[in-house]
């Protein structure tokens with residue numbers, strides 16, 4: 001049997017921290033240039049999910065606070081520059097920015113973190129404004145540009161009586177918010193993807209619950225963001241390295257922001273000591289499940305290799321000639337670019353891997369390159 005061709009999309013969520021903190025230069029502008037440079041060096045094209053709610057808030061307050069206009073302009077220029085180099089830009093929204101205040105140089109975000117908790121009308125406003133912003137920004141550079149994919153902030157897309165229909169109404173062809181086996185129960189995020197009916201291949205979702213596979217063709221496709229199970233040895237080793245780095249360097253990372261990646265942003269941190277948080281968000285899940293989101297910013301090189309083995313194993317098991325696989329990155333969390341560069345170097349020459357953008361996946365979906373599952 002010939003190997004399945006894996007159409008691999010490296011999909012970065014490009015944003016400030018979930019609470020609105022951080023310096024856009026350190027968390028966004030510098031690291032996206034660094035990452036794009038790595039992609040360019042190895043001749044691959046990446047995709048960047050621009051978190052637009054943040055940018056809309058900057059624009060809303062720019063008249064009273066001119067420094068926000070400067071940053072918002074640089075945000076635009078950075079995305080245009082990245083797009084000109086051949087990388088894709090797609091839609092990502094964090095609704096907590098929908099109700100925001102800017103005081104003494106700091107953002108106070110009051111909105112709910114999950115878009116499914118808003119009314120259908122409010123969600124429509126956020127999604128359509130975001131899509132319009134990106135299309136207005138990028139169409140002058142390429143008149144064919146369209147928002148065709150979506151990833152929800154904090155992965156929150158299901159269940160929802162309206163989300164998939166709104167996305168389809170907007171012309172979004174596929175959603176990449178589902179991560180198999182992901183489960184959060186924190187003050188800010190409640191999400192349960194532990195029983196998704198499909199967590200690897202593209203599928204037509206039940207329109208009110210993307211965790212379920214529809215029994216017929218629908219107006220939108222779901223392609224899960226990949227997850228895998230790291231070996232106990234590597235995950236624990238990787239985690240301990242992070243803890244040691246944190247103890248040595250306080251809470252700061254090379255990006256100059258609070259460490260911890262997701263989880264620390266989302267957890268109820270009011271009464272948590274830092275060490276307790278490290279233990280609960282880090283050691284416990286690693287020992288219990290070793291479940292990992294395929295997020296290059298959170299993995300070291302050995303874990304990226306394990307991730308790739310898992311993807312190859314699952315791709316071959318489908319018996320299909322072609323399959324799209326979506327990875328994640330969070331530029332704001334990248335600590336070691338060297339590991340990502342090694343990984344990019346590997347995949348750029350792998351005979352069974354084709355690095356693609358989200359727009360290229362949309363085209364192949366239209367061409368019928370990929371089988372899309374329905375419940376048989």
Ligand SMILES: [Zn+2]
Pocket residue numbers: 013015051092094152153154
């Ligand atoms: Zn995000």
